[in-house]
Amino acid sequence: MNIADLELSVTAMPTRFPLSRGTATAGEWESAALAIAENHGRLVTIWASQKRNGQFVVSAVYDIENGELLWLDLPILKKEAKYPDISSLFPAATRMQRAIKDLLGIDADGASDKRPWLSHGAWPEDYFPLRNENTGKEKSSQVQVDDYQFVTVAGEGVHEIAVGPVHAGIIEPGHFRFSVVGEKTLRLEERLGYTHKGVDRAFQDFSAVEGYRLAGRMSGDSTVAYSWSYCMSLENIWKWRVPTRALWLRAVALERERVGNHLGDLGAIGNDAGFAFGLSQFMRLREDWLRLNKSVFGHRLMMDYVLPGGVVGDIDPEGLLQIRKQCDEIEIEVHTLQGIYDDHSGLQDRFLTAGTVPKELAVRLGLIGLAGRASGVAHDVRVNAAAEPYSELAVNISVREGGDVAARVDVRFDEVFESLRLIRYLVENLPSGSNRKEAAPRNSSGSSAGWIEGWRGGIFTALDVDSTGQILRCHVHDPSWQNWPVIEHAVIGDIVPDFPLINKSFNLSYSGHDR
Amino acid sequence: MMWPLIRQISKVGIATEKPPLVQDLVASGRIQDEILRIMGRALTIREVDAGSCNGCELEVNALGNVYYNLEGLGIKFVASPRHADMLLITGPVSRNMSRALAVTDEAMPAPKIVVAVGDCAINGGIFGESYASLGGVSKVLTVDMEIPGCPPESFVILEGILSAVRYRLKKRPD
Incomplete structure (x- = not known):
């Protein structure tokens, strides 16, 4: 299926990955969702905004077919304050739609689950932080009442x-x-x-050039992926051409973030199966990894390394050599540990068949990223929507069919080795040039998107800036x-x-x- | 199967490094002994993420690795607040976590040490104060020690924890 088959009026956007955008009517919103669901498309994200003129707009991004994205906007009437539900077609939309209700007070018409999601009763029911009439700084003295209606299971012996x-x-x-x-x-x-x-609202207090810092603190373990995704959106809006060397350095940081997290997880997963040896060995490797981050990138988690126009600092030949050398050392260690994990019958007994998500279920529920690949969903933004430098790297995607803990462990091992290969290639073939485009912030308004494969999965940013360089709306997914x-x-x-x-x-x- | 495991352990050897020097604390001997003298037992910590981005959690978690070997110093993280001497808090205090944080604090026996880890726990950090964030921990609890950083590095957190113990020593000389 192609976007053209949907018979919507859309425009291709000048992004670093294939993205088309269009405005839909409520009817088109529903029919597009149905057609995309029937043709095995995925929902990337759904969010809503209130424009300065008061207009509510609900936006959804779909992954039509392996990396071709469709961004649909549905303007809705303020007095109606509702839009057609898509959670019956895309189960993953359920909580996103509940979050939209909490932040903006607009309803998914026809949705079966309308319980609050982000609001836990700590502010009034009729307070919606993203509405124009609110600043987001309102402080409620309301005492939090926890009366969330969990679904109960009845029957003999159930507790x-x-x-x-x-x-x-x-x-x-x-x-x-x-x-x-x-x-x-x-x-x-x-x-x-x-x-x-309250991050969605907090973004509106940031200038577009500074927003990457907040984006880099959405999830500390994915700070590089988030800040790159944010910067990609802004660079698209301002039509900045980022130096190739800077993009390659970003990829070095992103792959290092992936390896660092996988090392930690491989140890922690072993530990949760009672194998403390695994935790102690992998945490040692992770610490070595973070210490080199500190000496080469200036920060153990590489926070604020990626910024609009490039990266904050270049890496000297000595630093590149150290990175190269560490890849070789870690590779040998991880090979040894993989052998120990694979041969440990007690460990494999806990891993195999635990928490199985069969491919059919994964597809139906929209499982993505690392966990998706462990359930046979062959999707990786670095492959399916490869932007520079990944378009030149030919990343080998790791896909396993088991869908259990063992498969998620295997994908992590595969990805550690693949990322080590990529890092070596990147530092050995690093193009010359600047690590940052020196330019004044533009004063052109507009909106665009960024999409980066973090270690957990794709991180999508939709950014809207005004002509004074202020953020109007930033949605990070x-x-x-x-x-x-x-x-x-x-x-x-x-x-x-x-x-x-x-x-x-x-x-x-x-x-x-x-x- | 045991052989590769033993070989790996012996190959790595002991990787633990020297703990940070904290005035008055290590001067008189081993940190473990000092903690024993002050606390009468191991120092136990209950960690609460009150709304953090998880960056601070990563650095607190790293204290358990072989380089810092926190437990080797006589300091351990415990599951129940009722077993804890120290409440270590990360993140701005989100409105949605404020009650759980208060309940955890109430469950801890007095006297207790409250430590705010990271810029967010000190003053709300980049998230500040809003409808959803109360800001720093001091808005809801009396804080004994602050450890700045975004996130503070593991070594700095360890220094801060040891300094908090020293603070306790000064506050309540035995």
């Missing part, structure tokens, strides 16, 4: 286990409600939004929105003690989701 938002370990806050019989999980319901910080609901399915039938292991094998972002 509930409530976990969170404060968990046993050092992890982000979220609430999990298990309905169990004995040890077996019958149903899991997640409640998120605890780390909601974390792949965790798609993947969180899938965990509720992945755990069904597994025992409760497998939940931490399964959850860690996805390792989704709370902050990136809650914003």
Whole structure:
């Protein structure tokens, strides 16, 4: 299927990946969603805005076919304040639509689940932070009332286990409600939004050139991916040509971010299966990795390294050599550890079949990114919508069919080796030139998008700036929105003690989701 | 199967580094001994993410790796606030987490040490104050020690934790 088949009036946008944009009527909104769903398209994200003239607009981005994106805007009447539901076609839209209601007070007409999502009762029901009449700084003295209506499971011997938002370990806050019989999980319901910080509104206090700093703090583990996605949108709007060397340096940072997170996860997943050796070995490698980040990029997590026009600093030949050398060292170590993981029967016994998401379910629910690839969904923005420098790199996508913890571990091992290969190639063939385009901020208004494959999956940014260089609206989308609901399915039938292991094998972002 | 494992362990050896020097604390001997003297037992910490971007969590988590070997210093993170001496908080306090944070604080036995980790926990950081964010931890709890940074590096957090213990020593001399 092509975008042309949808018979909508759309314009191709001058982005670094194929993206067309058009305005739809309510009828077109519904028929486009139906046609895209029937032709195995994916929902990337859905959000809403209020324009300065008061007009509400709901926007959705679809992945039509392996990287060709369609951005649809649906202007809606203020007095109606509703738009046609698409969650019956794209289950992943459910929570996004509930979030739209919480932020703007406009309804998905026909949606079956209309419970609040980001709003936990800490501010009045009729307060909508993204509306023009509000500044986002209003402080409610309302005492938080926690009366969220969880779905209950009835039957003989069924009981509930409530976990969170404060968990046993050092992890982000979220609430999990298990309905169990004995040890077996019958149903899991997640409640998120605890780390909601009002970021969508906070972006409007930033100038376009400074917004990358906030974008880089959506989810600290993906700071490079977020800031690149943000900068890509802004550079598209301002038609900035970023030096090739800068793009290559961004890719070095992005692949290093991927490796750093995969190393940490491989250790933590081993640990959640009772294999402390794995944690201690992989955390040592991760620490070595972060220390080189610090000495070469100036920050252990590489925060604020990517900025509009390029990257903050160049890497000298000595730094490039160290990066190259570390890739070789880490590769040998990870090979050894992979052998130990693969041969450890106790570990494999916990990994295999735990938290299985079959491909059919993954496709239906819209599972994406690393977890999607472990369930046979062959999608990776670096491959399907490769922007420079990935268009020259020919990334080998890692796809596994198992859909279980073992498959998510295998994809991580594959991707560590592939990223090490890419980093070596990038530093050995780094083009000469500047690491940053020196230019004054433009004063042209407009909107555009960025799409970057973070270690977890695709991170999409939609940015709208005015002619004074101020952000009008910035929507940043974390792949965790798609993947969180899938965990509720992945755990069904597994025992409760497998939940931490399964959850860690996805390792989704709370902050990136809650914003 | 055990052989490659043992070989790897012996190849790596002991990677633990020297802990940071904190005045008055390490001068008189091993940190473990000092903590034992002050606390009468191991220092136990309950960590709460009150709305962080997870950057601080990554650096707090890294304290458990072999280089910092936090548990080797007699410091450990515990699951229950009832077992904790120190409340270590990251992130701006989101409205949605403020109640859970207060409940965690109430569950901790007194005397306790409250430490704010990272710029957000100190003053709201880049997220500031809004309808959704209350700002720094001091808006809701009395903070004994602040550890700045975005995020503060693991080593700096360790220094801060040790300084907080020292602060406790000064506050309540034994």
